[in-house]
Amino acid sequence: MFRAVVRLSTSGVRSLARTRPCNSVPLASRCYSHAKVETDEEFDARWVTYFSKPDIDAWELKKGMNTLIGYDLVPEPKILDSALRACRRLNDLASAIRILEAVKDKSGPYKDIYPYLIQELQPTLSELGISTPEELGMDKL
């Protein structure tokens, strides 16, 4: 009886982790939805396109970032690059630095993700003149 409860909780957890479109991870999970599963590449491309809108407004930027941060993933460098360029178009340096803080927080206990992202984004950061929170001393309390 307890094993059934544990099994139920595991599958319940799996459906919890699927609050975003199912990625291409080959699990023996059961997504009962008939919706087409979106691949990681399609997901990334969709978000790059979202932030690439030339006349994106401040609300859409904020909404996009908040939605993106809600997913169970750390955004790919190309999505962040697109978002930082959107900040540049909106003259919003504060949001650009906030995006960097957010992805560092999103990484949680996985300390190798943020240095990798900064490495990949370095050309963009230099081009757009965005300082990292570390450079500004904002990462310390």
Next chain:
Amino acid sequence: MISSLWSVPIDHFLGLAGREFYLYSTMSLAKPAMRGLLGKRLRFHLPIAFGLALLAAGTFKFGVTEPRKQAYADFYKNYDTTKEFNSMREAGIFESVRPTGK
């Protein structure tokens, strides 16, 4: 490309903070896993959490509540109410009935 950075004048590096400077002087970092990290953690920890919670409940039930219920049952199995009443009466704790005798 990395080795060419060493021949650049020193003030070129002023734009880089400590950690970024270190990165350029070593191999570039490999891409870590970035998706599904919370799901992975939950898949691992939630069954354990539920299991431990059920274990705690079971331990308390069979370690505390069942022995307690058994103790009460054992106490009252051969309980003679009349005998106990009379010994309480003789002890003089009642107001409705006085002890027998003077």
